[in-house]
Amino acid sequence: MSNITKKVSWSSRPDESGAAGEGTPLLNGSEQPRHSRQLSEEGSLFQIGRLSTVDLEEERTSDEDSLRGRPKEIPHNEKLLSLKYESLDYDNIENQLFLEEERRMSHMGFRCLEISRWVVCGLIGFLTGLIACFIDIAVEQLAGIKYQVVKENIEKFTEVGGLSISLILWAVLNSAIVMLGAIIVAFFEPIAAGSGIPQIKCYLNGVKIPRVVRLKTLVVKVCGVICSVVGGLAVGKEGPMIHSGAVVAAGVSQGRSTSLKRDFKIFEYFRRDTEKRDFVSAGAAAGVSAAFGAPVGGVLFSLEEGASFWNQMLTWRIFFASMISTFTLNFFLSIYHKNPGDLSNPGLINFGRFETDSVTYNLYEIPLFIAMGAIGGLLGALFNVLNYWLTIFRIRYVHRPCLQVMEAMLVAAVTATVSFTMIYFSNDCQPLGPEHTEEYPLQLFCADGEYNSMATAFFNTPERSVRSLFHNQPGTYNPLTLGLFTLTYFFLACWTYGLSVSAGVFIPSLLIGAAWGRLCGILLASLTSSSSIWADPGKYALIGAAAQLGGIVRMTLSLTVIMVEATGNVTYGLPIMLVLMTAKIVGDYFQEGLYDIHIKLQSVPFLHWEAPATSHWLTAREVMSSPVTCLNRLEKVGTIVDILSNTSTNHNGFPVVELVTENDEGGNPAKLCGLILRSQLIVLLKHKVFVELARSRLTHRKLQLKDFRDAYPRFPPIQSIHVSQDERECMMDLREFMNPTPYTVPQVETLPGV
Amino acid sequence: MSNITKKVSWSSRPDESGAAGEGTPLLNGSEQPRHSRQLSEEGSLFQIGRLSTVDLEEERTSDEDSLRGRPKEIPHNEKLLSLKYESLDYDNIENQLFLEEERRMSHMGFRCLEISRWVVCGLIGFLTGLIACFIDIAVEQLAGIKYQVVKENIEKFTEVGGLSISLILWAVLNSAIVMLGAIIVAFFEPIAAGSGIPQIKCYLNGVKIPRVVRLKTLVVKVCGVICSVVGGLAVGKEGPMIHSGAVVAAGVSQGRSTSLKRDFKIFEYFRRDTEKRDFVSAGAAAGVSAAFGAPVGGVLFSLEEGASFWNQMLTWRIFFASMISTFTLNFFLSIYHKNPGDLSNPGLINFGRFETDSVTYNLYEIPLFIAMGAIGGLLGALFNVLNYWLTIFRIRYVHRPCLQVMEAMLVAAVTATVSFTMIYFSNDCQPLGPEHTEEYPLQLFCADGEYNSMATAFFNTPERSVRSLFHNQPGTYNPLTLGLFTLTYFFLACWTYGLSVSAGVFIPSLLIGAAWGRLCGILLASLTSSSSIWADPGKYALIGAAAQLGGIVRMTLSLTVIMVEATGNVTYGLPIMLVLMTAKIVGDYFQEGLYDIHIKLQSVPFLHWEAPATSHWLTAREVMSSPVTCLNRLEKVGTIVDILSNTSTNHNGFPVVELVTENDEGGNPAKLCGLILRSQLIVLLKHKVFVELARSRLTHRKLQLKDFRDAYPRFPPIQSIHVSQDERECMMDLREFMNPTPYTVPQVETLPGV
Structure with missing residues (x-):
């Protein structure tokens, strides 16, 4: 760790860099690259060739110095970017093999390809919907059993006075279930922890996170999320759906499973990063769609988090996957609920319908909503700061799997205890109405025919609690209950996020927000008792939920649409939008969004949408790394192996140059011919595609695109390839395999333009 | 016209070409460029410089030959692309002036800029909403008066038997009103004809259509659309809203009006194509939003029709404009309807709410829906083919304004006559229910307490007719009425579209579709009289409307979302999507979409999303024009004036090159330094930014970015700039003004990649 260098190989994600004018967190304030002057002299190669590898390389000696004094366990420093992340390759490699294949294809071939894309998207939607359905039913069944057991126990002991036994039963049950979930996550697949949204966000932005879209991750995720929700943690099952959808997409689109060692020999054309990422976008959208019943929101989520380019057909396919996903969920849930054909459960969470007639708002309420947005922003920032500290603590001291499992169990037990205590000491009794909307009403110390209102919020799956906060009659909760x-x-959810369990933060955020929002509504109603417009605290609960969620995750467009779709009422679009905007502005003033914090803490080299405003000062020349590691068109195998093995230059792509034979006085010694990727070189080495020195006698069979596709995406490391001393002397002809038309950036281009 | 050449200067819309892999209609089948071989030898300049001007230039001798025999009046040939269209400049010109300004700006400055962007978008939404409100109220008032007068007249003459007088009254009234609308369009602003959607689509795709976003166009459009709707034509007022929103956006964002000669000295930073187009997208979205009460649909419309890049902040602002627009409309309409605070009229057309409980569909109905989609596609293609022939006819023979006005009047009179005849001969009497949903029930020959059902469809604004087809009780219409x-x-709407009046095709399409959809529903119900699921013909009307509209305009994603938002029911998302997909596939098999037809007929060089599938055969080298018209960094004024005046090379941007002083044997005589635009050169010439031959003595004041912005967007033609013979001998230094980092494309890049 003593020589940490950052390399963000922009060369292999050209559409990112060419697109939206992206900046980089590296280039703030004092971090001006020290090589800049030197480069402009040395970089004469660029004058003609316009190399595309604008690499960022900085040796952070100052950071290193401050690191040296610390203990070995510190696995990261948030300001450093990790070397373990590579970028996806977005540029189509238009090399000779590819062009030959494209030119062999007929019109019919392209049409079949297009149709199979649609089929894949349909499958993605269908499977994602099924998974959502499975999670929902599993959670409902298991949680039902648990609540029934605890409820009976409580009822038994309420009168005889041994409620501590009930508490212990509850806590032990929760801990046991959560332990199961934590063990599979911590020991088998740590990447399945959390909601997975930060990881998917990174993936869609072009960062290849290891193991994130594997089958094993999916299995662990699904089981894990069931355990954590049933275990009563302050979590939701919605966030993980997005990750699940993405894994489904990555699996289905490849037509094979490396884990299961099955290759169906279909969809081979899609075995490259460009195509795969498109499908993963569709999968993420299908996940959102299934989670919230919001197909349009899903599409916008994918676009907001991932897309640099707007591609009409792709978006249309993403929308198709989303639609199929919510339809599948809806359809199977309607069968499960013995009401087939009733397609009114489009998502895992349904906010219930806000009817325009009954719940309307007025122009003068808008400032109030905005104020609530500001509160949400503040609370969200507080949540994020606390969670940030907690995560730092966890990274330092809770990084062994068994410790992580124990922490998760502790949280589960504490959650149960706190809930129980709150219910126990609450004296907010409400009459048990004829509608009987509560699934598990706890009478506790209330009179007969009444139930404990605090228990509605705590002794219930969070989804139900949210819905009851939105829609229960005014007067169902008293202010003290809501405040407590x-x-x-708030603190439970904050503690829970980042545990090594699969779980989302959407529902807890909504729940917190709905609680204080409803509180605001009640207070307003009591202040202005005459006017009926204030009477319904449900809409304030909705606004509060939006504000809190917006304050924590800082999503904007897609969240607005998701909320609008989930409430089924477009009238609330404008207030929700204003609230989310306010929450984001206020929150950003203090702290980043929760997902961005976790991305940063994982040292992912994530490029944000906008370059820092003042980065017009910097040009490509000043941020690129130098000297550039180049290969010749006809390169010695030994040189290639050495370059690939050299850990200090582990770039992912190398420019291929041609030496101009003129005398050197013009200062133009080399000309760019193309770009070749590390993975391509590895495949070439593996297949021994060498030209012996006695020219033009080939020692290898003709390589096909298929060879590259078969190796995708798990290319072996260079160390696993044995190259003999004789072979080192051979040459490799890169012309046929390199991408002759890589993206290039002029040296004088400013950073936002790059 | 004998020497028509096509020049699509890709150089000045690089993000288009770099983005989604766009093809060009030029390169189909036999139209292989003949220069290709020649170019690859001549184009040695490209070997190093990588010029960005990949211009398409073809002299269509074969087409010319076939043209020669025809009369002079034929103003176009649809396969030729017109020279009158230029492209927008999307690339930020990062020249020294620009960089200096950017570097002078503080963090605060950028923040103010960002805030002013939001303010502009808010204003755009507000004004668009107001315009929609104005149109709605004006149409309602005027149409109300008209229908009242005619209704009274008809009632008077029904019994005494002089109904022909009523017919004449109706026809004359309609013709007079339509004449007014046609006169202002035909004589004052022909670009305001039609819905304006094709023009806006072109604009958003980077084609600068002359006069399309001017204030005069807006005024003519608004008055025109009121006249045509009140005049009883088979048109809607929704399409023109999109155009109106775009004009509002272009005007507001510039902070001045060239027509009114007022410059408010604000928003000067936004006076360039990049920024302006962003605001125009927002305006178009706000227009859709106001028209259909569909803010999300508006955003997606803008993206589907225009965006190549997905920019998060921009989309968010577009959404804001849409929200404000629908809110403004809703708010003011609620005041107009004396029901302030009731925000349930979000758009100009409201489909009314389809409640999930009452109107549900079943899995086995989906094939039926798809079949209806196919019917919609067929009917849409028929509509488009008929309209295509009609438009060809109009272009040939009806191109004088007074002829156009007369045609419009004729159509108005025929529409009235046909409607009257249909109503007269109809004997479909329906009881006048207690709800009394019809605004102007005509009794005619029906018994007392009954009204003529055909009159509901014809004697009404089309919006109301659509709604009654969707929601009226089963049995309100008999099948014969609907069929007729x-x-x-169908034929009236087809005849009407393309008249020289401002009018949209959305509502007529919906109306046709709703009519035959409801017919399908009734037939199905009569076939399977037992099952109650078929009973409601309203949902079939909805599906039919979607199918017909999809078959005509071929929009997909945005139309689905618009329909979903307008019905307020996400449950119908999947069927509507499948229907639109089917309609598009079936329709595309026969004929393009209506808007694309009109774009083609106007000879606009419009690039589609996808390159032709088999264009991998072509590389940039083969489609570029040659020799390239280059300028030196220090160029003689005379040369520049000559190049700009030369009509055979009227490119919009010129590469600036530097001659390498080496001996020529290497074959690299020039190196690309940058790109300069025609408009920049014009401004430089206007301000006489010359360097005299006695070096470095400047004869001009220092030019500012402001000078370029003041001239934007109406740069004078080169002919209006006088350059004396002495001045012709001066030199111009282009280095400070050229864009040093234009987009470039390697010669060997394939066409889809370009």
């Missing part, structure tokens, strides 16, 4: 609930749930 | 109505309205 907000406070405890 | 579909038939006549």
Whole structure:
């Protein structure tokens, strides 16, 4: 760790860099590259060739110095970018093999390809919907059993006075279930922890996170999320759906499973990063769609988090996957609920319908909504700061799997205890109405025919609690209950996020927000008792939920649409939008969004949408690394092996140059011919595609695109390829395999333009 | 016209070409460029410089030959692309002036800029909403008066038997009103004809259509659309809203009006194509949003029709404009309807709410929906083919304004006559229910307490007719009425589209579709009289409307979302999507979409999303024009004036090269330094930015970015700039003004990649 260098090989994600004018977190303030002057002299190669590898390389000696004093366990420093992340290759490699294949294809071939893309998207939607359905039913069944057991126990002991036994039963049950979930995550697939949204966000932005879209991750994720929700943690099952959808997409689109060692020999054309990422976008959208019943929101989520380019057909396919996903979920849930054909459960969470007639808002309420947005932003920033510290603590001291499992169990037990205590000491009794909307009403110390209102919020799956906060009649909760609930749930949720369990933060955020939002509504109603417009605290619960969620995750467009779709009422579009905007502005003033924090803490080299405003000062010349590691068109095998093995230059792509034979006085010694990727070189080495020195006698069979596709995506490391001393002397002809038309950036281009 | 050449200067819309892999209609089948071999030898300049000007230039001798025999009046040939269209400049010109300004700006400056972008978008939404509100109220008032007068007249003459007088009254009234609308369009602003959607689509795709976003166009458009709707033509007022929103956006964002000669000295930073187009997208979205009450649909419309890049902040702002627009409309309409605070009229057309409980569909109905989609596709293609022939006819023979006005009047009179005849001969009487949903029920020959059902469809604004087809009770219409109505309205709408009046095709399409859709529903119900699921013909009307509209305009994603938002029910998302997909596939088999037909007929060089599938055969080298017109960094004024005046090379941007002083044997005589635009050269010439031959004595004041912005967007033609013989001998230094980092494309890049 003493010589950490950052390399963000922009060369292999050209559409990112060419697209939206992206900046980089590296280039803030004092971090001006020190090589800049030197480069402009040395970089004469660029004058003609316009190499595309604008690499960022900085040796952070200052950071290193400050690191040296610390203990060995510190696995990271958030300001450093990790070397373990590579970028996806977005540029189509238009080499001779590829062009030959494209030119062999007929019109019919392209049409079949297009149709199979649609089929894949349909499958993605269908499978994602099924998974959502499975999770929903599993959670409902298991949680039902658990609540029934605990409820009976509580009822038994309420009168005889041994409620501590109930508490212990509850806590032990929760801990046991959560332990199961934590063990599979911590020991088998740590990447399945959390909601997976930061990881998917990175993936869609072009960062290849290892193991993130594997089958094993999916299995662990699904089982893990069931355990954590059933285990009563302050989590939701919605976030993980996005990750699940993405894994499904990555699997289905490749037509094979490396884990299961099955190759169906279909969809081979899609075995490259460009195509795969498109499908992963569709999968993520299908996940959102299934989670919230929001197909349009899903599409916008994919676009907001991932897309640099707007591609009409792709978006249309993403929308198709989303539609199929929500339809599948809806259809199977309607069968499960013994009401086939009733397609009114489009998502895992349904906010219930806000009817325009009954719940309307007025122009003068908008400032109030905006104020609530600001509160949401503040609370969200607080949540994020606390979670940030907690995560730093966890990274330092809780990084062994068994410790992680124990922490998760502890949280589960504490959650149960706190809930129980809150319910126990609450004296907010509500009459048990004829509608009987509560699934598990706890009478506790209330009179007969009444139930404990605090228990509605705590002794229930969070989805139900949210819905009851939105829609229950005015007067169902008293303000003290809501205030206490907000406070405890806030800290519980904050503690829970980042545990090594699969779980999302959407629902807890909504729940916290709905609680304090409803509180605001009640207070307003009591202040202005005459006017009926304030009477319904449900809409304030909705606004509060939006504000809190916006304050924590800082999503904007897609979240607005998701909320609008989930409430089924476009009238609330404008207030929700204003609230989310306010929450984002206020929150950003203090701290980044939760997902961005976790991305940063994982040292992922993530490029944001906008370059820093003042980065017009910097040009490509000043941020690129130098000297550039180049290969010749006809290169010695030994040189290639050495370059690939050299850990200090482990770039992912190398420019291929041609030496101009003129005398050197013009200062133009080399000309760019193309770009070749590390993975391509590895495949070439593996297949021994060498030209012996006695020219033009080939020692290898003709390589096909298929060879590259078969190796994709798990290319072996260079160390696993044995190259004999004789072979080192051979030459490799790169012309046929390199991409002759890589993206290039002029040296004088400013950073936002890059 | 004898020497028509096509020049699509790709150089100045690099993000288009770099983005989605766009092809060009030029390169189909036999149209292989003849220069290709020649170029690869001549183009040695490209070997190093990588010029960005990949211009397409073809002299179509074969087409010319076939043209020669025809009369002079033929103003176009649809296979030729017109020279009158230029492209927008999307690349930020990062020249020294620009960089200096950017570097002078503080963090605060960028923040203010960002805030002013939001303010502009808010204003755009507000004004667009107001315009929609104005149109709606004006149409309602005027149409109300008209229908009242005619209704009273008809009632008077029904019994005494002089109904022909009523017919004449109706026809004359309609013709007079339509004449007014046609006169202002035909004589004052022909670009305001039609819905304006094809023009906006072109603009968003980077084609600069002359006069399309001017204030005068807006005024003519608004008055024109009121006249045509009140005049009883088979048109809607929704399409023109999109154009209106775009004009508002282009005007507001520039902070001045060239027509009114007012410059508010604000938003000067936005006076360039890049920024302006962003705002125009927002305006178009706000227009859709106001028209259909579909803010998300508006955003997606803008993206589907225009965007190559997905920019998060921009989309978010577009959404904001859409939200404000629908909110403004809703708010003011609620005041107009004396029901302030009731925000349930979000758009100009409201489909009314389809409740999930009452109107549900079943899995086995989906094949039926798809079949209806196919019917919609067929009917849409028929509509488009008929309209295509009609438009060809109009272009040939009806191109004088007074002829156009007369045609419009004729159509108005025929529409009135046909409607009247249909109503007269219809004997479909329906009881006048207690709800009394019809605004102007005509009794005619029906018994007392009944009204003529055909009159509901014809004697009404089309918006109301659509709604009654969707929501009226089963049995309100008999099948014969619907069949006849579909038939006549189909031909009327087809005849009407393309008239020189401002009017949209959305509502007529929906109306035709709703009519035959409802017919299908009724037939299905009569076939399977037992099952209650078929009972409601309203949902079939909805599906039919979607199918017909999809078959005509071929929009996909945005139309689905618009329909979903307008019905307020996400459950119908999947069927609508499948229907639109089917309609598009079936329709595309026969004929392009209506908007694409009109774009082609106007000879606009429009690039589609996808390159032709088999264009991998072609590389940039083969489609570029040669020799390239280059300028030196220090160029003689005379040369520049000559190049700009030369009509055979009227490119919009010129590469600036540096001659390498080496001996020529290497074959690299020139190196690309940058790109300079025609408009920049014009401004430089206007301000006489010359360097006299006695070096470095400048004869001009220092030019500012402001000078370029003041001239934007109406740069004078080169002919209006006088350059004396002495001045012709001066030199111009282009280095400070050229864009040093234009987009470049390697010669060997394939066409889809370009």
